[in-house]
Amino acid sequence: MSPEGTHKIVEVTASGRSGYQIVSGARTRLPALMRAAGVDGSACLIVTDDNVAELYGSAIENDLEEAGFDVSTFVVRPGEASKDLEVVANLYRWAFANQVDRATPVVALGGGVVGDLGGFFAATVLRGVPLVHVPTTLVAQVDSSIGGKTGVNHVSGKNLIGSFYRPTLILTDTELLSTLPDREWRNGLSEVLKHALIRDLAFFDWLRTNWDSVLRREEHIVPEMVERAAQIKVDVVIHDELEGGLRRILNFGHTFGHAMERIAGYGSLGHGEAVALGMRAAAFLSAERGADVDIDALGHLLQDIVPTSIPPMPIDWLLQSMRRDKKRVGEVLHVVLLEEIGSAVVASDVTDDELRSALQHALA
């Protein structure tokens, strides 16, 4: 029985190992859900960022304390720069000062930055303590909290240090999203749309039908949207937990998008904005190769997510960046394409001419 007022989305079990639960429900249920998931320590470490701490930190601390946890909170600066080994070193110091033991849970309360950082910290301190995700951005609720990837950045590149580590519990409360800035909402919608495009035609049609309500974050729409988008990520990672094959389709729009983020200069394009432009390129390329994709229908949705002004990005630089990125990790360039809406394939034979015309189309 799940605690009252909550609703289990899914029990994630893969490769015969024990699973974890993604539960949608009010954040006030967090202590009860942690106990129900087998967390029995008395100390509890919360990792969060300034923005989230300000909005939700003390309420969640109080709930946990009332339930008998002895809580300490580490607040990092918001933003990608906190995914850094020096911050991890500070987290270790803090944890040992607070007598962390193997049963002490780490609650990662925040967006993908806090989830990746807090997750990596939980995975490595004392060789691993229970990890609880409370994702507070749309990106985190439908994407980054699911699938077990944790990590930090390195001067050589993004996400180059990390590990796969399963959380004990993910508690998704869509009410937390009401305070998200509009740009973060649109960044998250890009991943939602991506999930529909690669895996679920019915969900894509649902998004099209409800698009205005989605953009307005209407209460009757958001929980269903988050649940359906999260479920798609679960379905993909459950079949390919360690990224041997299928999981690659989650990179739809990302090969183009990552190059754009780099060439535009990090921060000038949001990740979701770059991915939206990348999906425009990938959908165009798919159609050029004969896929049955209605570029206009898709373009109509994408135009609400792409940035209003696109920074200058020379096509040749983008091409070079896409190729170089893969060479560095010893891989050929894989581009995820659509066979039709709801079904993706990975192509490794895409030519520079094809890439060039897809980029031209996306950035026009």
Ligand SMILES: NC(=O)c1ccc[n+]([C@@H]2O[C@H](COP(=O)([O-])OP(=O)(O)OC[C@H]3O[C@@H](n4cnc5c(N)ncnc54)[C@H](O)[C@@H]3O)[C@@H](O)[C@H]2O)c1
């Ligand atoms: N592990 C994975 O599989 C995976 C997948 C996708 C992305 N990621 C990572 O996720 C990160 C991006 O995550 P993100 O988009 O959530 O960004 P983020 O964590 O930086 O959050 C975006 C901004 O929203 C603020 N915020 C968070 N929750 C809020 C709320 N409820 N109300 C108001 N403001 C709030 C944050 O303080 C921050 O300023 C990247 O580092 C990326 O590499 C990881």
Ligand SMILES: [Zn+2]
């Ligand atoms: Zn992404």
